[in-house]
Amino acid sequence: MDADAREAWDRVRRRLRAEVGEEVYSSWFPRIELDGIHDGFVRLSVPTRFLKTWIQQHYIERLVSLWQEEGSADRVELIVRTAVMRAPGAAPAPVRTVVTRAAAPADVEAGTVVVSSMSNPAEVANGSPLDPRLTFSTYRLGDSNRLAHAAALKVAHAPAGSGPVFNPLYLHAAVGLGKTHLLQAIAADGSDHGRRVVYLTAERFMYGFVAALKSQSSLAFKEQLRGIDTLVIDDLQFLQGKSVQQEFCHTLNALMDSGRQVVIAADRPPAELDALEERVRSRLAGGLVVEIAPLDDELKLEILAARIATLSHQHPGFGVPADVLNFIARNCGQNGRDLDGALNRLLAHNQLTSRAITLEMAETAVRDLVRSSEPKRVRVDDILRVVAKHYNVSRADILSQRRTANVVKPRQIAMYLAKMLTLRSLPEIGRRFGGRDHTTVLHAVRKIDGLVGTDRALADEVETLKRLVNDE
Template identity: 30%
Template sequence: MNIGQEVLELLKEEITDVQYNRYIKQLTYDAKKSGGDLAIFYAPNALISNWIKSKYSEKIAHLFEIKSGSKVSVKITLKNSTDSKSKKQKNEQKQHSLLNPSHTFDNFMVGGSNQFAYAAVKSVSEAAGQVYNPLFIYGGVGLGKTHLMQAAGNVFQNQGKSVIYTSVEQFLNDFIRHVRNKTMPSFQEKYRKCDVLLIDDIQFLSNKEGIQEEFFHTFEALKGNGKQIILTADKHPKKIGGLEKRLQSRFEWGLVADIQPPELETKIAIIKKKCEINKVKLSNDIINYIATVIESNVREIEGILSKLHAYSQLMHIDIDLAFTKNVLKDQLQENRANLTLDTITNNVAKDLNIKPTEIRSKGRSKNLVYARRISIYLCRELTQNTMPQLAQYFGMKDHTAISHTLKKINELMKNDEDFKVKIEELTNKITSAS
């Protein structure tokens, strides 16, 4: 072990493991060129070099003096580029981007709810900085925004472009750290020199003036140099409160695309694809049941499949519909805890273009009877209300009228496939919106 390595080992005892592994461990001591009053270390990139210079150059020099007995000047620089070095830096850059390699366009399930966003991101991935810049994708939690964004990032990265993927929280933490360490030029070089910037959850810029100012200049620098920017949020730019007008307008410069909760057919396709990937065998009845009862959050699907698979393996039980319902009953109760009779009736009324008050009236027209039956059935299925409570809500004589309606509905579902599909679609819409 040379003296440079010995000094770094001494420094390791005085700093955190995170700082040592992330920065100091990356240094290489040049024993041949060092000597006398000069100690030369090589860093793999400018970010690490600048960080160590600002934080530990003096400390390293002090440890050299303790170890050797003489004062030295510490030089931390970048090694001359070589093919192997370039390859290593590319690998480090790839790791730094934090992209999930499993997020690809091929395994993203496309349906009516996300088709426009998918097409937009795919177009951008084929011509970075030339179309739809910035691309702004918005929608609820777990609908695939990050998957699409990272799918494009993986395409760019495979093309040899430098890609930064981060969340607003990580961007903010990075910003604060560089401000404290007085190394803002390194921060600006990192984010303004990349080819592609992907940022998740941009809505969290709200009411953060300092970081909004910095992000505005980062945006301007990248856009001005024809670099691609892709952003995601939970809502349209116009609806993000606490956002500077100039940022809001720039987010709309390129293209704004939304992702809606998946319709029943897309949910079924997603479940089948996840089953294939995770090697879980489910019958069509079970798949249809899961698609009907789960909320709009697509991430929930994998959790459900994992839960079913684990129960089946641990309890040595084949997965059937009854088993599935039993395993998921607690989860479904939690998902539907916030559903009310008004919520369900209003959704049915909206779908069938009827006023909610008409559904609860004494009207006997064919359309009203149809809507009332569906509302009663869904209220019974999706809430904990008793039949007497439902009778009171719908203005019926007593619980026997509710019982008769439920019996009629069950007969229709057995004999009328279109009616059954309508019930499933409404169940899906109501539980997705809850």
């Protein structure tokens, strides 16, 4: 691959990172690679079918646009690296702008992940692998997570054969605040207390169910899952596909109705899981729903101290002065992953340049992680909630196809705010507003933008809504 192609790909990635934000980019795009450019055709590859499906559904249009704007190519194909075997130097496959999804069983909706390499779906029912470091003893406590920790501990330590404590226990928080840590701790401790516990990511649940359909062993798959004491599902927001959701709902009902414990984690409360059916959201909301709030400075310092202790075992002599720790805690993000990133920067600068860790060195090493001066990151969910309340309509009304005046105005204002206050693209906003086309969003943004310039009352309304959203 020539240098021009690599440079073009670097520019596309930088623009994509700027548009979607660091959090989204680091979740979905670090493992995407450029396979080649041939006659205006770009081939990109990812390591898993799940990642391919997600990018196709949410970002393929933007990737095509970025390559077109770059002038290097106007067509993009996304493939799974492990599924492609070709001779060195072979030409790319026939061009197609949006990759055709893998063939699925007749009763699995398009877009559902299909994994043909999973020959034994029963392996999935045995659970996703656990990280031995994620235990209750390594979980750091503060005001933001104390209730979630206490509830998780209660569930994990329930004696074998006892009924559920909270059913379901539903934990939600933004990325990097310890949801997965608590869920894996529940799975590990529950097994130690004689309970049959299965920990699954939503991705792995989908893999298992679809593979079971393909191998005609879905009944065995269901029975294995329903024969356990505790089911732990992580990242529920990624559960996709009508058939998969229906099976999840059946499994959830079967377990809860038979007195088995269910624990769920997601990045938002049940009511905001728009992709899930109403009956599933209602059942999830009927248990104990606990939010894990952003870390306060005191808890950040505890987490930093624990991470430094671990790093000092691996790198003798590594230490961070108190003033540098305070600087990182105050300025480098709101979650554990941000803190890890800052410490890794300090370690790298210290080890590779032999420079002592000082406040001046730290300010240079982590300058692109400092977010104290940036505005609060706004979510589309925050906007929907504020606008719906302000105009006395329901969230469902805004996302519906209704076109009455009392719904159209709030919907257009919400779309306008989503474009002004978030990093999401027009197609992304359209998907979050009931699956609308990006042109509909563009029309709403232009209309409200024009009215704000001529209608003082509406301009004041919009400013009020902006303040309310930023105060959320």
